[in-house]
Amino acid sequence: MALYSEKVMDHFRNPRNVGVIEDADAVGEVGNAKCGDIMKMYMKIDDGIITDVKFETFGCGSAIASSSMATELIKGKPLTEAMQLTNKAVTEALDGLPAHKIHCSVLAEEAIKSALEDYENRKKQ
Amino acid sequence: MIYADNAATTKMSDKAIEVMTELLKSTYGNPSSLYEFGQQAKEVLEHAREDIASVIGASPRDITFTSGGSEADNQAIVSAATFGKKRGKTHIISTAFEHHAVLHTLKKLEKEGFEVTLLDVHEDGLVRPSEVESAIREDTCLVTVMYANNEIGTIQPISEIGAICRSHGVLFHTDAVQAVGHLPIDVEKENIDMLSASAHKFHGPKGTGFLYARKGINLTNIIEGGAQERGKRAGTENVPAIATMAEALKESVSRIDQTSARLTEVRDRIIEGIGNIPHSALNGDHAKRLPSNINFCFEGIEGESLLLLLDDKGIQASSGSACTSGSLDPSHVLLAIGRVHDVAHGSLRLSLGEDITDEESDYIVKSVSEVVTYLRSFSPVWRDLESGKTAHIL
Numbered sequence: 001m002a003l004y005s006e007k008v009m010d011h012f013r014n015p016r017n018v019g020v021i022e023d024a025d026a027v028g029e030v031g032n033a034k035c036g037d038i039m040k041m042y043m044k045i046d047d048g049i050i051t052d053v054k055f056e057t058f059g060c061g062s063a064i065a066s067s068s069m070a071t072e073l074i075k076g077k078p079l080t081e082a083m084q085l086t087n088k089a090v091t092e093a094l095d096g097l098p099a100h101k102i103h104c105s106v107l108a109e110e111a112i113k114s115a116l117e118d119y120e121n122r123k124k125q
Numbered sequence: 126m127i128y129a130d131n132a133a134t135t136k137m138s139d140k141a142i143e144v145m146t147e148l149l150k151s152t153y154g155n156p157s158s159l160y161e162f163g164q165q166a167k168e169v170l171e172h173a174r175e176d177i178a179s180v181i182g183a184s185p186r187d188i189t190f191t192s193g194g195s196e197a198d199n200q201a202i203v204s205a206a207t208f209g210k211k212r213g214k215t216h217i218i219s220t221a222f223e224h225h226a227v228l229h230t231l232k233k234l235e236k237e238g239f240e241v242t243l244l245d246v247h248e249d250g251l252v253r254p255s256e257v258e259s260a261i262r263e264d265t266c267l268v269t270v271m272y273a274n275n276e277i278g279t280i281q282p283i284s285e286i287g288a289i290c291r292s293h294g295v296l297f298h299t300d301a302v303q304a305v306g307h308l309p310i311d312v313e314k315e316n317i318d319m320l321s322a323s324a325h326k327f328h329g330p331k332g333t334g335f336l337y338a339r340k341g342i343n344l345t346n347i348i349e350g351g352a353q354e355r356g357k358r359a360g361t362e363n364v365p366a367i368a369t370m371a372e373a374l375k376e377s378v379s380r381i382d383q384t385s386a387r388l389t390e391v392r393d394r395i396i397e398g399i400g401n402i403p404h405s406a407l408n409g410d411h412a413k414r415l416p417s418n419i420n421f422c423f424e425g426i427e428g429e430s431l432l433l434l435l436d437d438k439g440i441q442a443s444s445g446s447a448c449t450s451g452s453l454d455p456s457h458v459l460l461a462i463g464r465v466h467d468v469a470h471g472s473l474r475l476s477l478g479e480d481i482t483d484e485e486s487d488y489i490v491k492s493v494s495e496v497v498t499y500l501r502s503f504s505p506v507w508r509d510l511e512s513g514k515t516a517h518i519l
Contacts, residue, residue: 012433018503033467033506036427036447036455040505058506060429060448101448 011065028115070108132476148365173371182311194302195226197321197336209266250279250409272304277409278418287316306377329373388416398490425507
């Protein structure tokens, strides 16, 4: 049996929404290099809708796949919906992750929340 | 497929498979049985013991067959500790980058009241004999230092350490799992009191190994239940596997000079190629390393992703990243030579097989370079390094 599901390997090998948005409306970064995982998410937000999202990830196969899947799940969605995205939803969309890799999906959820928080903070200024 | 994970395990040689298949069919008797068919198995077993002993310059009675390197390490350390404790000696010296078969056994002994000193292995991954000498105390019962490191391949100054131990009357054990069959070893000349080895690291079968313990060392049983191995290791001997181990060892040792020369050449070619990747660094001393071992750290990437993408390109390798170990910390070996966590996560170990071609070595260099560049292209850590937000350390 392979370590990862076909879905994970697909998103790892062909990650969706990779890159940077230079004029992003929101940027979120979570994790640290010491633990071996860092995710950074960039969003364009228009009228309460995430019109574009991109990511950069330093991490293992499941961290890259989780980032990719998470961006797919929120792209084109309203902020309220993105805010409610859970790591469980990311894991399920990937057809599961090995037990010791669940934290990668948690990181993806946190990266989205961190970006949305950044958006709220920017609005206040 | 380019199998470059020979430090994890090796392919059995054709000769070994042939010998083992034949023995599984013909020599299934129990060596402890008194009838002729059992005694034939006993003869095969003892012949294997003689062959193995002669390869490492030992006497046959000093060889105890085990299930592999881990068991041999456990038994050697526990035996020295038991012997030491009886004489009030409860201090053990080892190094920070031993295999866990050694480190975990030492941890267990610490809970039982032993005191353990782990020596620094420095940035080059080499133990200093002078530091072994300074660490020896009145109550030191054992020094255990691996022959060659399993991750970074550095070869330790074994005979010098052995001489120091002997002059102080301290037992010296070496975990030689990565060295046996790959480096010429003579336990007498190198002042080794105990040595562990594992068959599957030199093209023999898995689940078989041996412990050499010099005459006069009383081994402590860790498996009870029978009089096999002079009462020191219970359990019906795996005669076909043991005899095959002896064959594989003889075969490996017979061509050690030519494989060493060939592998060193290919290794250095790969080290030069991979070394051209910006912000990469070889782990461990270049000269004093196993001919088959290459171990690099790359800034800005994580090892597991690297391994998966190399696997897609048909290259099987290994990494010391936390993600591949199943723990949160990267390799204790890389941390022991002073690599910081961030960099240790981005490590790659290639352990070459003897049949590697020049074309394959070029393909490895090209593939590693491509994958590192690709992973860096969307790594936030690499972006920060390149933009100057954080400083390069490699």
